[in-house]
Amino acid sequence: MSEMRGVYTLWLRELKRYTRERTRIVSSFFQPILWLVVFGAAIRLPISGSTSLEYQQFIFPGIIGQTLLFTSMFMGISVIWDREFGFLKEILVSPISRGSIFLGKMLGASTDAVIQGIIVLLLGFVIRVPVSAVIFLQALPLMLLITFGLVCIGLSIASFISSLESFGAIQSFVNLPLFFLSGALFPLSNVPSWLLWVSYVNPLTYGVDALRTIILGSSWTPLFPVHYEVLTVCAFDAAMILIGTFAFSRRK
């Protein structure tokens, strides 16, 4: 009971901090639009396996995945920030268990990341991808599932690293391979087999593919049946939550 309240309290704090940063919300429009409108329009790649899709529409779910990834990883910084500014101590001496602290932080960061994702999702009309209520309601829980695991990566890394600078370095070290090898920017149907296998190891691949199937509907053929992809994402989440809780609960 009191643990739940603690989780809620920490979740609310993350959300409040996020919504008060107007500049971050406004700037979150910028990067996806750049990808969709400039990159997407310039690279007019034919999409193998689909005749009706334009490249812009193809990368749209990928850009949502990218937004979730980058925002989730970025949220790891909040742990370092809290440590630097001393606030982490206040939470650590409270009666709330380390597990609940991690859960609250994770849920808060995930909510922030998904809000960013929703903003991009709603930009679909710009490139003529209609987002109906049904698509929205299917995409939303999937986006949350994708985000949980990614946020845990960011938080776990942050609990081992003490400076903002080195977190930034490691962050891009993780971000870019995950992004490029997820099939966000090109279909995985005609890549060399080594690249395909590397992509299969990447959890984001399944998230992006499932998202693409939901958003683009019948014009896209998924790599695997969607429910398998969602299950894979769930398994990844479970593993990452365990690792994250462990990383966070260490005491010096």
Add this chain to the structure above:
Amino acid sequence: MGYIIKTTDLTKKFGNLTAVNKLNITVERGEVFGLLGPNGAGKTTAISMLSTILKPTSGTATVNGFDIVKQPAQVRKSIGMVFQDPSVDDRLTGRENLVMHANLYGVSTNEQKKRIKAVLRLVELEDRADNLLRTYSSGMRRRLEIARGLIHYPRVLFLDEPTIGLDPQTREHIWTYISELGKREDITVILTTHYMEEADRLCDRIAIIDYGRIVVLDAPQNLKEKLEGEIITVKTKDAERLSEKLREAKLVEEIAAAGDRLRLKVRSGHTILPRIVEMAASSGIYIEYVSLHEPDLGDVFLHYTGRAIRPEGGEEYHGFTAIRRRQMR
């Protein structure tokens, strides 16, 4: 069970540095217990271990009957903490910080409003409660943190340098509140401080620690009484020469020097003071200033650690007292 905290050979090492060295303290239920020591003496490390933030390298302690190593969750439920460094969220308002704290400690919603109102009045932040913390001055943030530490009524309240950087009026308020808190049943206060005045006024017992060890532990009054006699402070440009002369003449019990100032411990100030002045005059040493006072906790501290506490930095008494201490033993 009369005690609420008992440490057994509590030790913390950071690499080669032993920050806390086999600390054995027993804190009685309901007392205000002071930990005094110079910077880096191990006060904060000791408190961090007792509040389960740091794990001891060896030894252990119980807080409210719970082991700090084996039962950290129960320990955390029993304690409140006001940290030395800022630990508030500056993107939230003062009130939001307080509500968040109350929620983390499971204070019921009805009770929250009452207590938050009370602590805000105490630290005189009622009119700023709904401003973001980033608009607060550092003194105001400090006040808010103290308010926060008081919202849940813990069994043990740790105050790490609670009034550092506060103006005299606020400090006075906080002191009054802490001493009232100490009188209330079932709350034990552990306080670390640089300020002698603070320790003297608030603490039932004081442990002076230096280099991770307890140097002395007693009630402030007893500590001062152990230091029989009085203190004479002399300011002169010839401090070194004067102290040599004084040592030769065996006029004083103890000499500590800091720049152009000498701090002399004497048995009877009124008879010895004129003789010091006379001696200085006959040796051609010009005394700019001289004063006589009863020993305060600052002198106690100086006596036991060989270093005077200077909270705002600046001079420290070194050397002579340390030498003197060795001779006395």
